[in-house]
Structure formats: structure tokens, C-alpha cells
Amino acid sequence: MNKLVIVGTVAFDAIETPFGKTDKILGGAATYIGLSASNFNVDAVAVSVVGGDLPQEYLTLLEDRGISISGIEIIKEGKTFFWSGKYHNDMNSRDTLVTELNVLEHFNPVVPENYKDAEIVMLGNLHPLVQQGVLDQMTRKPKLAILDTMNFWMDIALNDLLNVIKNVDVITINDEEARQLTGEYSLVVAAQKIHEIGPKYVVIKKGEHGALLFHNEQVFYAPALPLKEVFDPTGAGDTFAGGFAGYLSKTGDLSFENMKNAVIYGSTLASFCVEKFGTERMISLKNSEIHKRLQQFKALTQFEITLTETLN
């Protein structure tokens, strides 16, 4: 087992989808990553900042699942980061209605002493300088630093982003963001260009179309499970990243072959996340359900071709 540091937001989200809308509910990258990784019983800490308005039970939720909250600063007089968004009918795009940074505006992440030697660091979507600030606190170079980001930082802090990307081993990014970052339409060429920036592993998330894992000339593809309905996509990408990081932390095997499994676990967990609003489905999730869905992934993708005699 490798120790895992999870950095990201713990937030209030208000979400509207074609299926309904929520009041302020628990959200944030660190929340989804932590809930997802907790399925692997990892030794992990969440590093974040919240205001005094965040119900204590939200933090207890993580703690009860074995994710240490010793890295979550509580600013009593502050307000928790708030995001509100509305998804379009196809669920593949959304409008941001409200973004209130609040305590996030001056977030100085502090990695607890006993996690400064963690082998794996999962940098959730945040300002790239904050992500770099976490890496700088590690007393030894992590075996695996994983970075998630989004187009917003490419627009307003590209140089800072490129600097931190240089220092990580894995980047998770969606297809449009990979194209924006590299100026290349082909995801194969985009992944090559990102390799050149630094990361040895590039995960390109394609939403309902699955995810691609690139490592030099090698490529692996994990489909998204075809679902009857996607209820709320919020947190799916973070849940994917949490499953990926959690599985690698648990197994401690950072080979490309094992990273394939990590991608499959990430996709599996993300397929649950979208079934209900917010974190609801992840909180109720049972191991037996994960096992069953992994079997569905196998049935979905595994085949047996014998090459003999078939071709002329």
C-alpha cells in the first residue's frame, strides 16, 4: 500500500439537469476523489479548505471512509467554495451559473507532516500554482504525481499550468482540453505532444465515449459503460481520477499493465457516480456492486479471436 495525498476542492454545488435540480449539496474535486479512492481502503489524506458554513457531517463522511481530513483547513468566518451549473439536454455540455471562490481565493494548501513522504499525489483541478505548491511540500519525490486540470486554467494561467504539468507523471484531461492544450485534433498526436511536455502517462477522458491511456507508443482504451440514463455527470471525472489513484495506491504497482486496471476501476466507479445527483450514489456504493459492474466491463470489452484460418 502506498500513501496517497488528495488535493482539491470541497465545495457546495447546486446542480440542474433535465432530471431535476438540487439545493446546495456536497461537491468538490477532493470530495469525489476521496469517496472514490476510499473504496480501496487507502491510507489517504485530503488537502483542502472550507468555510465555517460547511456542515461537519460532510467532513465526517470522508473521515468515516478512512480519508484523513487533517489536511482540510476550516476557516470559521469564511464561506465554502460554491459552484452552480446547469446541464444541457445531451448532458455533454453545461453552463456555469455561479462561481463563488470564497475561501478558495487565498487557499494555501498544507500537506500534513505524516503525508509529506506519500508515494502518490493526486492533484485535483485547482489553480496550477496551488498544485505546484503541494508538490513543493513533499519531502521526497512522489513515485507518481497525477494531475487533473481544465480549460479554465489554460485560458488564464497557461504558463503556470505548463510548469506544473512538467513535474507530474500522469495527466488526466478531457478530449477538448487535450486539443486546446496542444492545438492538435488527433488525440494520438495530442497525447504525443503532452508526453513531450513531461507526463509519461496521458489519460484522455471522453465522457460517454470512455477514456484513453497513452504511454509512449502504447495505448489502452476503457469504454464508459453504456447507461440507460445519465442522471448527473457532476463529479464523474473526479470519481474516475479517484478510482485510478486509489487502485494504484492500494496495489502499489505502477506498471503500464496495472495502470490499465486502474483506468478500468476509474471508469467503473464513474459509471456509478452519474446515476444519482451529486455524491449520493457514491455514498451508498457497496463492494458487491463494484464487483458486479467490473464483470459487466469485462463482458463489454473482452473477446476471444483465434486468428487461424479466418482470413483467406
Added chain:
Amino acid sequence: MNKLVIVGTVAFDAIETPFGKTDKILGGAATYIGLSASNFNVDAVAVSVVGGDLPQEYLTLLEDRGISISGIEIIKEGKTFFWSGKYHNDMNSRDTLVTELNVLEHFNPVVPENYKDAEIVMLGNLHPLVQQGVLDQMTRKPKLAILDTMNFWMDIALNDLLNVIKNVDVITINDEEARQLTGEYSLVVAAQKIHEIGPKYVVIKKGEHGALLFHNEQVFYAPALPLKEVFDPTGAGDTFAGGFAGYLSKTGDLSFENMKNAVIYGSTLASFCVEKFGTERMISLKNSEIHKRLQQFKALTQFEITLTETLN
């Protein structure tokens, strides 16, 4: 080995993509299906109609690959079907510039006597009444009738299309067309609705995102091979269908498990088709190249997860 009847256009295409443009070159659904199926050394006939302007060498091309052209009517004084299109920069959409039906306008397909008992019929994209006309000529019900179609027929001949869809076992259709046909956004729900119309097997083609095979509650996913560049998507769907039908004809095994392999072969062959303009790549294709690419598909999708001990 099962006998295979291939119905579709043999055409002139003029294609423009961001990589260049062609004069009138060989195209058409039956051409691509036939070239693709011929890799399995099938006992097949192409049923089509062409004008006197089609170079004899285009028909010889199919014949040399073991596809009988005894079902291709040549109307000496007529002109061959001509299609011209221009692809947009993302290659996922295109504009039709010219459609000249010519001899296709009054096409009465005639299945040669010695193929009227064929076990497998591949109905390429054509007017649904023409597709039904071929089924009506079969002296015994085929073991497997496969139908490909497009949104055009949904717009102008929906009832005829629904009637022929009722009579086939497999439909291949792209994602947008599946949504149009059923009014359902979710491809899982769309496939269920198409099952209810008739076909026991539903293949939904998602272009660069691969293809889904549905059979009642079962689902299988074949990714498209991530490519550095797609040179010309023309014929990729027909090449997929030809590989699918050809593999099933060769093996004679129409089980769902074997149909998974057929989908993989279809995707593999389609991945070659798009590498050059028109039929160029399919004509030069070697078995050794297909074998090598199948290995790439395996590496792309196959994984080994041991479920023990990983979850908490």
C-alpha cells in the same frame, strides 16, 4: 462457410477532405462491403447496377478478390451513380455536393439463382424497398439478414424502412441515426426500441468512438483504433459492415460471442479504410497487416483484473 449476398451501390465518388481531393474514383457501398468481406475468402455475390461508363477494371477488382459480379447489371447506355462530398475539418461531418442517381433511379436488383439460398444477406444502404426486394427473392429465409441504412431514408421513406427493418436480424446504424429513428438520446434505450421493431442484434456505429453491439440485455463495445490521422472516412461504415458480414460468413457461427469477433474484425478493417482516399488502402491490404492490427486491438482493450483483495 455460408454464402453471402451483398447488395449496394457501385459508384463514382469525388471526395474532398482537408488532406486533398479526388476526381471521380471507385466508391459505393457494395464496393466497400465486397472488398472488406473478400479478406475472408467468402463465397459471395455483389448485387448492384452500373452504367456503361464504369471502367471494366473496377468490376474485375471485385471478381479478382472472389466476389462474384454476376449480380451486377450493366446498363450500357446509362450512367453510374455519382456522389460527391466534402468533409469538414473534424472529419465527423460532411456536406454532400452532388448526388446523381443515374442508373440507380430504376434499380431492380436481381439475385443470381445460385445465391438465392444464401445463408447471409448484407443489405447495404439503399432505398428500403430495394432492400426488401432482395429479401423477397431469397428462396429460403436467410440465417442472418443484415441491414445498413442512413438518415436520408428516415426522412423520405420511413414506413418502407420500418417494414424492412422488421424483417432483418441485424441493423447497423450510426449513433445520430439511432437517435433519430427512436427519438431516444440514450443509445441503450434506442437499441431496446430497435429490438422491439425487429432486429435481434443492433450495431450502433460511433465513428471515431467505436461501435456498440446490443443483443437484448447484452452489450459489447469495440473501440475504433486511435489513429494519428484520418485521411478519408468515406466507406468506413461499409467496410465495417463488410468485415462483420464476411467474418460471419466465413465462420458460419452466428452466436453472440462470435458476433463480438465480427465487430472487432469490422473495426479493424475500417481502421485501414480511412488511411487513404477511397478504396486505395483496402486494395493494397495484406493479411499480415490485418493480423498485426488485430493484435493492436487486443492490446488496446484487453486487461487482467484479479478482484481479490483490491477493494476494502
